[in-house]
Amino acid sequence: MNILAVAREFPTQESCIEHIERVKWQGKPRCPFCDSDRVARKVEQHYTHRWNCHNCLSTFRAMHGTIFARTKIPLQKWFAAIAILLNAKKSVSSYQLARDLDLTQPTAWYMSMRIRKAMQEDGAFLRGIVEADEAYLGGKPRKRNDRDNDTPAKRGTSSKKMAVLGAVERGGKVKATPTPRVTTKLINYFLRRNVDPRSVLITDYYQGYNEVRDWIRHARINHSKAYVDGDIHTNTIEGFWALVKRAIAGQHHHYTIEHAEMYIDEATYKYNTRKSDTPFADFMERACGVA
Ligand SMILES: [Zn+2]
Structure with missing residues (x-):
């Protein structure tokens, strides 16, 4: 995605608002409070982005209920921040974003956290051949066999x-x-919530996976002997961990456990949309609460 192209397509605050109206309502504006379609753009001398509901008599803007609600930050900066975050293979720190867009660091942090919130995954099940694994992020690398004694995230x-x-x-x-x-x-709780029980689950021999065979077909790769045995390997999930580790090591030195979920969500979202030709348009649907 070309960040300049996004800036050119939405050169003003008005063009950004019109785009949010289009994405959110798709030509059929509705009141966010009573869901009535008896709404009309408020008439004033100048251009206005306020709407009146003739049913419940509220006024509202298209930004209501989107990640752009209740903020005074120019929408062009929001759109640029989205484009920068979507484009960054290894994520972007709030310090970098603040420099790129002439924002204060707390504002850049607030924006990027809102953007990441819209990246949270839906509840659809994984199917077919599914690889599962755990990872320990941040800190020094740990020996693989040491994990039984681990007390992370304290x-x-x-x-x-x-x-x-x-x-x-x-x-x-x-x-x-x-x-x-x-x-x-x-x-087990995590896997049952996310994996269709008709799938085949592939893991290593870590004992935490001993009970999954109660509800799903289970194949294991013994990593002390080999890393691949035909189709039985966990290379796909390990590739994803490598991606997440690079993002955290490269950008988020000061990340905290409380916000870790957001960084995981960002890496997950990028992985899951890696084949999209329209990343900005896809994200805008989420940002406006459509997708
Ligand atoms: Zn209404």
């Missing part, structure tokens, strides 16, 4: 490591979420 300790559970459909989408602990119970 606040107030020196550990800055965060445990994340993940699953990916081969050729499809990924789901990932930070977890307070890596336990059999939490692994």
Whole structure:
């Protein structure tokens, strides 16, 4: 995506508002309070983006209920921030975004967190061949066999490591979420919420996956012997972890456990939309609450 093209297509605040109106209402404006279509643009001497509802007598703007609601930041900066974030393979720090768009760092941080919130995944199940794995993000690399003794993500300790559970459909989408602990119970809970039980699940021999065979077909790769055994491997999910680790190492040195979910959401969203030819238009539908 070309960031200049986005800036050229929406050169003014008005053109940005009109675009939000188009994306959100698709030619059929409705009142966000009573859902009536008896609405009309407010008449004033100059251009206005306020609307009147003739049913419940509210006034509203298209930004209501979108990530652009209740902000005084020019919409062109919002659109540019979206384009920059979508374009960045390794994410963007709020400091960088502040410099790029002439914003204060807290404002850039607030915007990027709102944008990431709109990137949160839907609830659709992963199907077919699904690889599952966990990862520990941040801090020093850890030996693989050491994870039983791990106590990641403990606040107030020196550990800055965060445990994340993940699953990916081969050729499809990924789901990932930070977890307070890596336990059999939490692994099962995460997988049951995200994976169709008619799938085939592939994991390594970590004991946390011992109980998944109760509800799903399960194949395992013994990483002490080989990393690939025909179709039995976890290379896809490990590729995703590499992506997330690069983003956090490169940009978010000061990330906290509380916000880690947002960075995972961003990496997940980018992975899941990697084949789209229209990333800006796709994201705008989410930003306006359509998709
Ligand atoms: Zn109304």
